[in-house]
Amino acid sequence: MFEITKLIDVSKCTGCRGCQVACKQWNQLPAKQTLNRGTYQNPPDLEPNTWTMVMFQEASDETGALKWLFRKTGCMHCTDASCVKVCPSGALYYTNLGTVALNRERCVGCKECVSACPFEIPKYDGAADKVAKCDLCLSRIERDMTPACVKACPTGALQFGDKETMLQTAYRRAQELGGNASVYGDKFVKGTHVLYVLQEKSAIYAGLPLKPTVPLAIIVWKDLLKPLSLIAGGSMLAGTFLHYILRGPKTSDEDSDTNKREGGA
Amino acid sequence: MGWTQHTVGTQNIRAMSIIQLLLGNMGIAGGGINALRGESNVQGSTDHGLLFHILPGYLKVPPASLSTLKLYNEKYTPTTKEASSLNWWKNYPKYSASLLRAFYGMNTNLEEAYSYLPKIDDGVNYSWLALFDQMYKGKIQGFFAWGMNPAVSGANAGKVRQSLARLDWMVNVNLFDNETGSFWRGPGMDPEKIKTEVFMLPCAASLEKEGSITNSSRLMQWRFKAVSPPGKAKPDGEIMTDLFYRINDRYEKQGGPLKEAITKMTWNYGPKGADGRIRYLDIHAVAKEINGSFLEDKTIEDKGVKKEFKKGDPVPSFAFLQDDGSTSSGNWLYCNSYADKGNMAARRGTKDASGIGLYSEWAWSWPVNRRIIYNGASVDPTGRPWDVKHPVILWDGAKWTGDVPDGVGDPGSGRPPFIMKPEGVASIFGPGLTDGPFPEHYEPLEGPLEKNLLSHQLTNPVIKRWDKAGVGTEMDKVASCDSRFPFVCTTYRVSEHWQTGVLTRWQPWLVEMQPAMFVEIGSEIAREKGIKNGETVVVKSVRGELDAVAIVTSRFKPFKIDGKTVHQVGIPWHYGWVTTATRKYAANDKKPELFTSGDAANLLTPTIGDANTMIPESKAFMVNVVRKEVR
Numbered sequence: 041m042f043e044i045t046k047l048i049d050v051s052k053c054t055g056c057r058g059c060q061v062a063c064k065q066w067n068q069l070p071a072k073q074t075l076n077r078g079t080y081q082n083p084p085d086l087e088p089n090t091w092t093m094v095m096f097q098e099a100s101d102e103t104g105a106l107k108w109l110f111r112k113t114g115c116m117h118c119t120d121a122s123c124v125k126v127c128p129s130g131a132l133y134y135t136n137l138g139t140v141a142l143n144r145e146r147c148v149g150c151k152e153c154v155s156a157c158p159f160e161i162p163k164y165d166g167a168a169d170k171v172a173k174c175d176l177c178l179s180r181i182e183r184d185m186t187p188a189c190v191k192a193c194p195t196g197a198l199q200f201g202d203k204e205t206m207l208q209t210a211y212r213r214a215q216e217l218g219g220n221a222s223v224y225g226d227k228f229v230k231g232t233h234v235l236y237v238l239q240e241k242s243a244i245y246a247g248l249p250l251k252p253t254v255p256l257a258i259i260v261w262k263d264l265l266k267p268l269s270l271i272a273g274g275s276m277l278a279g280t281f282l283h284y285i286l287r288g289p290k291t292s293d294e295d296s297d298t299n300k301r302e303g304g305a
Numbered sequence: 306m307g308w309t310q311h312t313v314g315t316q317n318i319r320a321m322s323i324i325q326l327l328l329g330n331m332g333i334a335g336g337g338i339n340a341l342r343g344e345s346n347v348q349g350s351t352d353h354g355l356l357f358h359i360l361p362g363y364l365k366v367p368p369a370s371l372s373t374l375k376l377y378n379e380k381y382t383p384t385t386k387e388a389s390s391l392n393w394w395k396n397y398p399k400y401s402a403s404l405l406r407a408f409y410g411m412n413t414n415l416e417e418a419y420s421y422l423p424k425i426d427d428g429v430n431y432s433w434l435a436l437f438d439q440m441y442k443g444k445i446q447g448f449f450a451w452g453m454n455p456a457v458s459g460a461n462a463g464k465v466r467q468s469l470a471r472l473d474w475m476v477n478v479n480l481f482d483n484e485t486g487s488f489w490r491g492p493g494m495d496p497e498k499i500k501t502e503v504f505m506l507p508c509a510a511s512l513e514k515e516g517s518i519t520n521s522s523r524l525m526q527w528r529f530k531a532v533s534p535p536g537k538a539k540p541d542g543e544i545m546t547d548l549f550y551r552i553n554d555r556y557e558k559q560g561g562p563l564k565e566a567i568t569k570m571t572w573n574y575g576p577k578g579a580d581g582r583i584r585y586l587d588i589h590a591v592a593k594e595i596n597g598s599f600l601e602d603k604t605i606e607d608k609g610v611k612k613e614f615k616k617g618d619p620v621p622s623f624a625f626l627q628d629d630g631s632t633s634s635g636n637w638l639y640c641n642s643y644a645d646k647g648n649m650a651a652r653r654g655t656k657d658a659s660g661i662g663l664y665s666e667w668a669w670s671w672p673v674n675r676r677i678i679y680n681g682a683s684v685d686p687t688g689r690p691w692d693v694k695h696p697v698i699l700w701d702g703a704k705w706t707g708d709v710p711d712g713v714g715d716p717g718s719g720r721p722p723f724i725m726k727p728e729g730v731a732s733i734f735g736p737g738l739t740d741g742p743f744p745e746h747y748e749p750l751e752g753p754l755e756k757n758l759l760s761h762q763l764t765n766p767v768i769k770r771w772d773k774a775g776v777g778t779e780m781d782k783v784a785s786c787d788s789r790f791p792f793v794c795t796t797y798r799v800s801e802h803w804q805t806g807v808l809t810r811w812q813p814w815l816v817e818m819q820p821a822m823f824v825e826i827g828s829e830i831a832r833e834k835g836i837k838n839g840e841t842v843v844v845k846s847v848r849g850e851l852d853a854v855a856i857v858t859s860r861f862k863p864f865k866i867d868g869k870t871v872h873q874v875g876i877p878w879h880y881g882w883v884t885t886a887t888r889k890y891a892a893n894d895k896k897p898e899l900f901t902s903g904d905a906a907n908l909l910t911p912t913i914g915d916a917n918t919m920i921p922e923s924k925a926f927m928v929n930v931v932r933k934e935v936r
Contacts, residue, residue: 056800061814071813073899076821076854078839080799083817098859106859 043138044233045206046176046187048112051217051239052197055080055094055110062192063092063114066177086113088165088172092189099244101220111245112189112198115140115161115174116225117233122254123153123162123173125262131171137182138203138233141175158229158252176233206235213237228252306343307797310924312765314915316744319735323744326731332682332711332722334661334695340521344804349519352671353595353636357431360422361595361636364401367419368427374419377401378628383727389719390729391712398628399637403620406633407594410571415630421566430769432919434460434912438771440468441778448475452508452541456484456491457805457881460914460921462907463849464780466491472501478508478544482895483807484881484905490889492882492904508541509534510808515588516540517650522676525642526668527651542586546574550582589648593619596643597626597634619644622673638671649674659707661695673709681713681722688716739767740916749925750913751785751846753793753871769919771912781912784847790927792830793864793873794846796906802879806901810884813898822880822903824853826930827861830872836932844876846928849908855930874930878906878923 064071069089074082081096092114099107117139124132124140131146132153149169153162162171177187181200185191190198199209207226214221220241225232229252236248243250308317322338330336342348354361364381371377382397405418413421425431437459439445448469459465469475469488477486482505484491489499511518513534519525534540539547549572556564574590575583597620605612605625614625623640626632634640642649654666663676670676677683683690683697690696698707700716712724721729736742747765748754757763771777784790801819802809809815824844826836836842838857843850853876864871882888886900906923913922 054800057818058800060818064814071817071899074817074820076819076823076839076856076902078837078854078856080819080856082820108860 042136043203044176044181045138045201045203046117046190046234047199047201047206047210047237048234049197049199049210049213049237050109050111051213051221051237052195053094053110053112054195054197055096055108056194057094058192058194059112059189059198060090060093062188063174064090066180066188067091086161086163086173088163088168088170090163091115091172091174095247097246099240101240101244107240107244109240109245111236111248113159113247114189115176115234116159116229116252117176119230119232120254121229122156122158122258125254125258126152126156128152135178139176139178139181140233141178142171142173144170144172147171156255156258158249158254160247203231203233210235210237224248229254306340307924309915309918309920310796310922312750312768312913312915312922313740313744313747314920314922315738315917316740319738320744323733326733329691331731332677332679332697333692334677334683334697337677342521343798345520346518348521348523349517349525352519352523352638357425361404362400362638364397364404367422367424369424370427371424374401374405374416377419385727385729387721387728390721390727391724392727392729393712393724394727396623396626396637399626399632400623400634402628402630403597403626403632403634403637403640406600406630407597407635408571409569410573410633411600412569412571413565417565418569421563421569423566430919432914434769434771434914434919434921437465437468438777438781438912440471441780443471445471446473448472449478450475450485451478454479454483454485454805454807454881456488457807457878457905457907460907460910460923461780461848461912462905462910464778464912465907466494467780470494470499470501474502474504476504476506478506478541479807480508480510480538481807481811482883483805484883487883506544507534507536507538508544509538513538514540514542516542517592519671522670523672523678524668524670525639525650527648540586540588542574542588542591546572546583546586589643591635592643592648592650594633595635595639596620597632597637597640599631600633601631603627603631621645641673642669642671659697661697663697663708665708675709675711677708677711679711679722680708681711681720681724684713684716686717686719738917740765749922751783751790751911751922751926753786753791753869753927754866755786756867758867765916767916768913777912780848782847783911783913784927787847787927790846790929791872792826792928792930793871794844794909794926794928795873795875796878796910796923797875798879799877802877804879805905806879806881806884809879810881810901811895811897816884816897816899816901819877820899820901822851822853822901822906823856823877824930825856825858825861825875827863827872827874828857828859829863830874830930831855831857834930834932836930841933843931843933844874844909844928845931846909846911846926848911851904851906851908852933853903874928876906876909881905 072089079096083090086093092112095111095113097109099109101107121140124134128150129146129148131143133141135141147170151164153171154164162173164171180187186200190200210223214223214237217239221239222242224236224238224242225234238245242248311317325331325338358366360366367377371380378398378401383392383394385392402415405415409418441464455465456462466488486503486505489496489501511528512531515530517525517527553567556567575585575587578584599614599616599618601616603614620626620632620634620640621644623637626634626637626640649669652666652668656666657664665674665676677697680697685691688700696707698705698710713722714720723729723731734742746759748757748763750764771781772783799819801815836855840855841852842855844853861873880901880903882904884897884901890896909928910923911926914920
């Protein structure tokens with residue numbers, strides 16, 4: 041499998057938020073009225089209509105020197121993704137590029153993924169009764185285009201490519217920066233498809249868990265108990281399967297047809 | 306550009322230039338003073354004569370005392386005693402003649418064409434601050450606010466807004482209604498008492514028309530039209546064409562002073578109909594006129610070779626421009642941009658033969674596609690690059706390779722590299738500036754210090770003090786070392802908004818990120834004043850006040866000056882009342898999808914300019930920040 045990865049080098053981020061707007065533009069996500077709450081960061085957090093954003097944080101390093109940190113946040117696209125594990129409807133799924141995509145039509149609004157994600161990424165949209173999150177611009181990357189955020193980044197803080205190259209680039213860059221610089225993302229949840237090069241100690245960055253894991257309860261239920269229960273409920277499963285064969289995943293078929301047409305144009 | 310917004314702005318830039326000169330950083334790869342401008346086309350606008358004192362190509366606007374072209378050319382054509390110096394400005398008469406031909410073609414002779422040029426009164430300043438001062442005093446009747454929003458962008462914007470009320474008429478050419486066009490119904494205004502008649506001419510945005518912009522690398526880049534402008538909006542060029550013909554008709558019918566200045570002007574910017582007028586505007590015709598063409602057949606000797614040109618041929622480069630009226634060029638610096646090889650600015654070549662990132666086939670830069678000016682200074686007198694690893698130009702034994710060499714001559718020619726200076730060398734000693742040949746430290750007009758710690762002179766002694774009796778108006782107040790306004794304030798931008806926000810404050814995605822006027826204050830002030838982060842506070846100067854959201858931040862640290870603690874606060878300048886939720890909207894007013902809050906930072910800034918350029922001192926003035934209830 042050919043896996044892709046997005047690299048976020050925070051040392052090159054100027055906080056311009058071109059990525060934040062580009063994401064909204066490509067994905068046609070509406071803006072909401074906000075207030076300035078005493079920070080540049082706006083909206084306050086990811087929302088159903090905001091899939092990526094720059095977090096602004098003032099922090100002191102160990103020498104007491106003030107740092108104004110800019111960190112783009114969004115879905116990490118885990119290899120071992122809690123959200124995919126807990127999703128009962130198959131709305132969240134792994135693509136063959138290694139990313140985690142979301143078929144909104146299938147989302148039943150159960151919010152299991154919202155509480156399962158160690159990075160607190162999926163956001164529940166009450167009006168639509170669905171969740172929303174970044175799909176790493178699946179509609180673009182399937183056509184050999186870079187994600188909208190990467191395309192918009194003027195400083196090269198965002199890069200995109202095959203997983204191996206991005207890993208090498210990330211480690212080379214961390215080494216080049218020296219000091220406390222590190223790579224964040226490849227050492228947990230079997231590796232993420234979004235990597236950070238963090239310039240400061242990773243513990244300084246607000247909202248970045250030091251040891252993100254798939255919650256134990258999910259592992260116990262989904263990996264151990266659920267397969268057993270499915271065997272027990274085999275007849276129900278067979279019914280669902282039959283439904284699938286007869287009716288098919290209607291909307292996603294239509295999507296892929298559209299994709300083919302646009303791709304050939 | 307922040308360096309320029311001080312009463313010592315010109316000397317700030319000179320100080321930095323001197324340092325770079327002493328470091329040997331001129332003309333070399335990675336060297337020079339590279340200004341970050343406030344707008345993508347600032348370079349282009351001054352190249353083409355936007356400012357009151359310069360004509361296109363940095364020719365001087367003639368003062369009334371220079372009554373003939375001959376006198377004008379004599380005055381501004383420098384001579385030199387240095388035999389080896391190229392003294393490029395010796396060509397001044399060629400450029401002035403070609404510019405007059407671009408304006409008037411063969412409709413008149415050069416002397417008469419010169420007589421049509423508007424003259425400024427000797428010694429009088431016509432810059433922004435002076436303009437609005439005269440307007441306030443009722444000396445100006447009509448005003449075109451063309452792609453500008455002075456009610457937000459003008460220093461001491463309160464005065465600017467009052468000035469607009471003293472006009473008979475104003476034409477607002479812009480994309481959206483703004484604080485200037487609607488000044489008469491802004492905060493504190495009574496529409497009943499305002500006589501100014503305002504006309505709104507909606508115009509096209511940059512993406513809705515074709516044309517070029519020139520950035521600070523002097524890179525002229527062609528831009529293509531992406532979409533058509535909405536509704537009745539038109540590109541500026543079409544609006545100007547329409548105006549030109551109407552004004553022309555009025556002069557033909559009614560006459561008027563200097564009638565011929567208009568009626569004899571050429572307007573060859575498109576295919577003409579039976580009435581002799583263009584049927585539509587072809588912006589390429591404008592670009593070609595800027596490049597210039599031969600008005601008659603001409604033979605010119607160039608480096609020993611005779612070259613034949615036919616009437617109508619484009620002039621290949623400014624070296625071929627003539628002072629006898631046989632050539633036309635709307636801007637000598639741009640001669641070569643649209644010549645025999647077509648529209649050079651539209652080139653998109655991505656090769657970099659130089660190895661130092663010149664990308665000489667991407668668009669075109671003036672002069673003659675030279676990417677680094679004064680690159681003659683990148684080599685020693687024998688022609689060897691000072692930086693051998695990053696040569697800008699390199700002598701291959703027979704000719705220079707790399708960038709287009711800058712008047713350097715062959716190695717060993719002894720020609721000094723600063724060809725725009727009569728002596729051919731850069732000047733550390735710089736006579737001619739109003740405040741002297743060397744930079745000097747002065748405090749801002751409004752400041753926290755009673756004494757200049759470095760000399761006995763507190764402020765720049767040659768700035769024009771609008772606050773003095775009989776100079777400005779009652780609105781030009783200054784409050785220095787005044788306990789009512791204890792904090793130093795500076796202005797800046799955020800990346801989400803553009804200039805006065807006329808375009809960006811209507812964009813929901815941008816407003817979502819930066820919805821409100823804010824003031825950044827240090828935690829010490831916040832503690833002292835009991836101000837909480839995110840609370841709406843009042844920022845006021847002696848000239849005005851505005852609401853702003855307090856961002857309490859450790860990024861603002863107090864200064865220790867002469868044992869005294871001085872606090873600084875900062876405000877962005879893009880906001881204005883037109884896009885707020887609290888204003889009144891008439892039935893046909895466009896409402897923004899997302900509202901902003903707060904008004905213009907310039908309501909606080911003083912009427913004071915740099916001693917040489919009159920650029921307002923927006924980077925340092927005095928304010929207070931208070932909680933709303935203690936307003």
